[in-house]
Amino acid sequence: MFLKNINLRGFKSFGTRSSLVFEKGICIIVGPNGSGKSNIVDAISWVLGEQSPKSLRGSTMGDVIFKSKNEELAIAEVSLVFDNSDKVLPVEFTDVKFTRRVYLRGGSEYYINSSPARLSDVQDLISQSGIGKGLYTIINQGQINNVIMYKDIERKQIIDEIIGISKHKIRRDKSKSRLANVSEDIDRINDLIKEIKRTMDPLAIEAEKSKELSEIVSELREVELSLFLTNINNLNQQWDSENIKTEENLREIKEIQVKLDELNDSRIMFEDEHRSQKAVLSDFENRINNFKYYLNKLDSIQLLISNRRTSAETIANMIDFSIKNISGEKEDPADEEIAGRKDSPISYLKDLSGEIDKCSVLFDSIYKNLGILVKPEYYEDTYKKFSELNSILGKIKIMILNEPDLKKSGFKSLQENKSDSKINNIIEKTLKLNNVKKEVNRIINEINSFSKTLKKFFVFSEMLDEKINSEFENKKKEYNKKSAFYNNFDEKINMLNSRKNFLENDSYRADLKKEQIKEKVKDLTIKIFDDYNLSLDFILKNYKEAENPEISGKKLRDLKSRLQDYKNINPNAHLEYEKIKERFDFLNNQKEDLVESKKGLEKIINDLNTGIKKFFNEKFQEINENFKYYFKILFPTGDGELLIRDNDDYEEDEFGIDIKADTGSNKNISLQLLSGGEKALVSIAFLFSIFATNSSPFYVFDEIDSALDDANLDRFLTLAKTFSEDRQVIIISHQKKTMEIADIIYGFSMQSNGVTKIVSERLRAVNV
Numbered sequence: 001m002f003l004k005n006i007n008l009r010g011f012k013s014f015g016t017r018s019s020l021v022f023e024k025g026i027c028i029i030v031g032p033n034g035s036g037k038s039n040i041v042d043a044i045s046w047v048l049g050e051q052s053p054k055s056l057r058g059s060t061m062g063d064v065i066f067k068s069k070n071e072e073l074a075i076a077e078v079s080l081v082f083d084n085s086d087k088v089l090p091v092e093f094t095d096v097k098f099t100r101r102v103y104l105r106g107g108s109e110y111y112i113n114s115s116p117a118r119l120s121d122v123q124d125l126i127s128q129s130g131i132g133k134g135l136y137t138i139i140n141q142g143q144i145n146n147v148i149m150y151k152d153i154e155r156k157q158i159i160d161e162i163i164g165i166s167k168h169k170i171r172r173d174k175s176k177s178r179l180a181n182v183s184e185d186i187d188r189i190n191d192l193i194k195e196i197k198r199t200m201d202p203l204a205i206e207a208e209k210s211k212e213l214s215e216i217v218s219e220l221r222e223v224e225l226s227l228f229l230t231n232i233n234n235l236n237q238q239w240d241s242e243n244i245k246t247e248e249n250l251r252e253i254k255e256i257q258v259k260l261d262e263l264n265d266s267r268i269m270f271e272d273e274h275r276s277q278k279a280v281l282s283d284f285e286n287r288i289n290n291f292k293y294y295l296n297k298l299d300s301i302q303l304l305i306s307n308r309r310t311s312a313e314t315i316a317n318m319i320d321f322s323i324k325n326i327s328g329e330k331e332d333p334a335d336e337e338i339a340g341r342k343d344s345p346i347s348y349l350k351d352l353s354g355e356i357d358k359c360s361v362l363f364d365s366i367y368k369n370l371g372i373l374v375k376p377e378y379y380e381d382t383y384k385k386f387s388e389l390n391s392i393l394g395k396i397k398i399m400i401l402n403e404p405d406l407k408k409s410g411f412k413s414l415q416e417n418k419s420d421s422k423i424n425n426i427i428e429k430t431l432k433l434n435n436v437k438k439e440v441n442r443i444i445n446e447i448n449s450f451s452k453t454l455k456k457f458f459v460f461s462e463m464l465d466e467k468i469n470s471e472f473e474n475k476k477k478e479y480n481k482k483s484a485f486y487n488n489f490d491e492k493i494n495m496l497n498s499r500k501n502f503l504e505n506d507s508y509r510a511d512l513k514k515e516q517i518k519e520k521v522k523d524l525t526i527k528i529f530d531d532y533n534l535s536l537d538f539i540l541k542n543y544k545e546a547e548n549p550e551i552s553g554k555k556l557r558d559l560k561s562r563l564q565d566y567k568n569i570n571p572n573a574h575l576e577y578e579k580i581k582e583r584f585d586f587l588n589n590q591k592e593d594l595v596e597s598k599k600g601l602e603k604i605i606n607d608l609n610t611g612i613k614k615f616f617n618e619k620f621q622e623i624n625e626n627f628k629y630y631f632k633i634l635f636p637t638g639d640g641e642l643l644i645r646d647n648d649d650y651e652e653d654e655f656g657i658d659i660k661a662d663t664g665s666n667k668n669i670s671l672q673l674l675s676g677g678e679k680a681l682v683s684i685a686f687l688f689s690i691f692a693t694n695s696s697p698f699y700v701f702d703e704i705d706s707a708l709d710d711a712n713l714d715r716f717l718t719l720a721k722t723f724s725e726d727r728q729v730i731i732i733s734h735q736k737k738t739m740e741i742a743d744i745i746y747g748f749s750m751q752s753n754g755v756t757k758i759v760s761e762r763l764r765a766v767n768v
Helices: 037-047 119-127 152-163 165-328 333-339 345-373 380-402 404-409 412-419 423-532 536-542 549-566 573-634 676-693 710-726 736-740
Strands: 002-009 018-021 025-030 075-083 095-103 108-112 115-117 639-645 656-662 698-702 728-732 744-750 756-762
Touching (some): 002 037, 002 728, 018 756, 025 710, 152 676, 573 639, 573 676
Parallel strands (some): 025 728, 698 728
16 A cells, blocks of 8 residues: 555645655655645645644644635645555555545535545544554654654653554553443442442331232222223113113104104094084984974964864854844844953954964974974874965964954944844845854864874874984984094093103103213213223223122222221332332442443453553564664664663553664763754654554655755665665655655745646656
């Protein structure tokens, strides 16, 4: 692995894009002061992660960006390309490019093969190849003279850094730090265990009782929740029962309503028919009553006719008496009075005529009522007889009322007999009276005949009355039957309404009971939630109903009674004890782990100390031999040696390294008294002896030969040639002799615009 090239853009004096190509061997960079030679060293350090602006000879990181009087860039970028064909870097690429970029506005970016990366990624990758800060692969201007002046412990640290012991020391220091922390943790845990132990012992006694209490509470909860589920299920069953009852009631109510509607419709239809039948029956009854009334009237008529028959017979006798007296008796003033008496024939005739009119009206009324009430064949013969009688009565009435002679015959005939003695007139009047008598006799006969007929009518009326009453009773029975059927409508409707009201009230009671069930479920659920803070879903999933609610209820009461004995017990004591015990066990386990960890760390530290000591001793012997060899090259007449300096002030492997240097002047003087050139050569021998044991891909030396005279320079160059046989060395120098050993030489010059100009030359094939 070696550095193939450097690409610069905007870094310090490299205002334009510049590139330097390197190969294995020695590369010399020359140029006048201020031409930008050391900027190459700064560029390499910068890309490899240098964060200190002072190390880069600036005050801020922005000072690395190119600036001139006429131009200022906003970015600085440097890329280092390494040949990784030997896979020293743990990546698959044969060429690995590290790039760092900084902006004038601030901010820095890193790239590995043009992919964004972090500084830690770059450092982790190059640390395994022997490149990086602290490994002294890059020795800046003036740094070489300071190496010899370091304290002996600092020289030891340089060796540790270069040969790789420092990383083991860092690991050991971390282990020591962890060991100290573990020891502190063990002490703290011991204190905590003691403190917990003092609390845990008395709590164990109370925890035992608390555990018993917890078991009782747990059993109580189990029983109470089981009873709760039983009660809930019972209430749910009651709810379902009431729902079923309500549904059945509603269904039956609907059926009853349908029946009621049907009954009401039928009742309305039957009610009209019943009302009509009632009216007919009432009218029938009224007609029967009228029939009886008029039969009674007929009785009166019969009596009246009988009386009038007697009157007619009296008239006939009076006519006979008049006829006897017409011819033989004298006029008597009292005869005129006879005509005007109430019991005279004329008065009888008038009364008879009036009665005939009454009978005629009464019989017409009877006929009309009977004609409507009964069939015509029941009264046809009677009506015929009555009509004949009525006709005769009418004729008599006309004869009596309209015949002038008859009107006068009762009283004028007597006067005429007295005043008129004419025989013819008497005979004529006698004949007329005989005619009247005949008519009266005929009336009497007709009255007798009518009376007989009327008696037959009365017999028939009784038969008719029996038939009519029988028919009326049948109609009445039919009406009463329909009335009973009609009343049955009311009874059924009342029964259905009563049943409907009962069902509605029962449904109301069911709804009321459901509300009570709902309230009970709510109260039970709230109580359980308040007591145990458990949801109903959780209880249903994790608990079962009580198999015997009576036994469970008794057990619940017993458990609640037992709880009274644990009033003063902390119910959480066993939980606290378990927590403390758990923490106590945890701390004990932690203590055991820490003790094991402490033993492991102590073993690791001992192993690291042993390994570091062994590794250092092996490397130190090699370094010491290299130092003697390189010192002999630089000081042919002198001797040099590295010595381990024991010091009680240092711990473990922290000891110093002394340099014993005899430059060949036979003077035993300290290193501080050596000349500048001698100090530089001793430092070079010291560093090169370390480099030889742990090689790096490349080394950069910035004017480390500036303090050497020609003789010492020749010795240094001889050493440099020997050192560069399998290494890449980049030297910045002003020495011409140094330029002679270069395989590649770069010349730098500063242009008027402040930009470094690079001129390269390959010298490997040139004969000098």
